[in-house]
Amino acid sequence: xxxxxxxxxxxxxxxxxxxxxxxLLLVHALADNPIHCxxxxxIIDPQRLGLTxxxxxxxxxxxxxxxxxxxxxxxxxxxxSWAKFQLLDPNGQVNRSGIAAALSLTRxxxxxxxxxxxxxDQIPRNCPDCxxxxxxxxxxxxxECLDYQIVI
Numbered sequence: 001x002x003x004x005x006x007x008x009x010x011x012x013x014x015x016x017x018x019x020x021x022x023x024l025l026l027v028h029a030l031a032d033n034p035i036h037c038x039x040x041x042x043i044i045d046p047q048r049l050g051l052t053x054x055x056x057x058x059x060x061x062x063x064x065x066x067x068x069x070x071x072x073x074x075x076x077x078x079x080x081s082w083a084k085f086q087l088l089d090p091n092g093q094v095n096r097s098g099i100a101a102a103l104s105l106t107r108x109x110x111x112x113x114x115x116x117x118x119x120x121d122q123i124p125r126n127c128p129d130c131x132x133x134x135x136x137x138x139x140x141x142x143x144e145c146l147d148y149q150i151v152i
Contacts, residue, residue: 003053006060007033007046016042021049025140025151026059026102027114028070034063035105038112038139055104062097069094070116087116090128099129102149112144115152124152 016037023038035044046056072083086092098113105111115128126133127145134143134152141151 003056004046004051006056007035007051014042016040016044018042021109024049024105024109024111025114026062026098026105026111027151028063028066034066035059041140049105049108051105051108055101055107058097058101058104062094062101065094065097066116073118084116084118088128095128099148099150106149110149112149112151114141115150117142117152128152 016039018037018039021037021044024044025036025038025041026034027036027041028034029036029041031043033043033046035046035049036042037044046059051059066087069083069086072079073087086094089095095113095115102111102113117124123142124134125143127148127150129148129150130145132145132147135146137143137151144151
């Protein structure tokens, strides 16, 4: 197993077919690999990007944390509110790790971090990191912060 295999899905998912990548999206979408094309939202094979082992490890570490919290939230059991709080906390480990992973990928291509949002909640108007008013979504989500490269 090489370091790229940590981010390769073991089932058939929609991979990005775009000829030229312009931006990336770091998002948990119930797949093994959270690195997606911003344009088509297809999964990007890490080898296509030429990720270093350190970049892969940052993404994998974040994704494991996020997936664990997301699964607890999705389960709607006694941990739901706690997990939701963790997923929304701008100073929490999962979001600090996600932003760090996205910044490491930004060395290759601008990478946006998809911030958790419970669709049952009010649509956020401000960036959870810098609190500026979100710009209208250019492609995905409800809005985006161009300064911090966050999509909600």
